[in-house]
Amino acid sequence: MLNIALPKGRLGEKVYAMFEAAGFPCPSIRENNRKLIFENEAAGVRYFWVKPSDVAIYVERGAADVGVAGKDILLEYEPEVYELLDLAVGKCRMAVAAPKGWRDDERYTLRVATKFSRIARDYYASIGRDIDIIHLNGSIEIAPILGLSDVIVDIVETGTTLRENDLAVVETIVPISARLIANKASFKFKTAQIERLTRELGRGGKESV
């Protein structure tokens, strides 16, 4: 039985369709109810929906053998897992954004509001800029407007939220997409299944391009 953790929400549903096409179906998952765990014994799979940012934890700790997590989460928490495939869905980018027309005054420590402290710290360390991290859990966009920070580091998908708050992207840090991850021990004991899943998902991805 292969345990698969999928991120709850639109991305998760899209990803499930890819797994189904790859030969790992579980029809009961499409029933409209509040269940979180779905099993298809015949196909040897058990799916469960978890909070997107928790997928990596389930996989790292072995509650799930494989899962789908955003590259943002993998970069931020650096879980001890294998990253087997770039699924090329859920595409967006990690970016620095600031009020329109903003210019960096290098005489001062730069105040950065973000949910992604490690990514922000690593990025500014790589360009040698001294920063002060302000860790927030949501509504990051209002931090520069209220003067809480100079810039924000956050995920940008279409840029609509930024535009509506008079912010603009200053710099792209890294492109983000959903990745297939696997627990290191599970990979050793369920090698054939996980390799088949990776191969089939990889093939599906290439055909759709």
Place this chain on the structure above:
Amino acid sequence: MKLNYDILDDTEKIIFALRALYRDYGYARYRMGKFEEYDLYGRNKDFLISDNVITFTDTNGKLMALKPDVTLSIIKNHRDEPDTLRKLCYNETVYRVSKGSNAFREIMQAGVECIGRVDAACLGEMLLLAAKSLSLCASGFVLEVSQLDVLLAFVNDASDDGAVRREILKHIGEKNAHGVAEVCRANGVSEEKTEALQELTGLYGAPEEALPRLRALCDGKGLDTGLYALEDALSALKGSGLEDRVQIDLSSVSNTNYYNGILFKGFVEGVPGSVLSGGQYDKLMRKMGKRSKAVGFAVYLDMLERLGATGNGGVIFDHA
């Protein structure tokens, strides 16, 4: 009073079973103090699994540490005699920060070290002992073996830039072939070298299947010494009944500043991370000013704590 073995919990049973195993192979018990001068760890921070160390000031004003690691202490106290072979085993408590809870934990660790004239037979014995140690912990287990010298030859050939090499190694460790390709592409690594690195990243399987693939990749690259060393060491498992538990996994990388040659990690069914880790550490010996060669491994007994609960306990306590 007569003692009954039932009094022992699963971890204790494993500790004693391992001790008996190492003794049977001629490893002398090595005991050490709880504390060590902090300086030893300060100089070799990267070697430690976590660089946080519990420190305190001794009565004479020296900064001391509660041991976060055993190997460094053994090397430090080792009289450098490259022509003899010392075989040691230990079973000690170390203090480390665990990643999940971000707090210090007391961890029971058992292990063996071979220091001095480490030859092919010695490396083979190490792999055999690692496999046997795992078999005492659980019935379902895998020993993955890698050859760091061979892997590094490919990585170093791809780029002269240390940062790029580190990035490639990190992705190889994640079995992240698309990540390897991205880094190579961004740094102008040739298509041919990129493909070889990607293939190494995914190279996983039983020796009879994986070694020919590895040999083909290495063809004409002057890596025969490394490959022979790997094949030689693996041959020690022949006839042990454990050879089908070995997998070649080139993605198994450790700190390249300290390790070289053959590396290995052990996994048991029901535990999400590696429970055994080891390899050759000649580079660490040089760093510490010793000419001897060395190889060893440790079993992380804290990882095995929950094995009994999941019903995977495999220890056969035939002396009971």
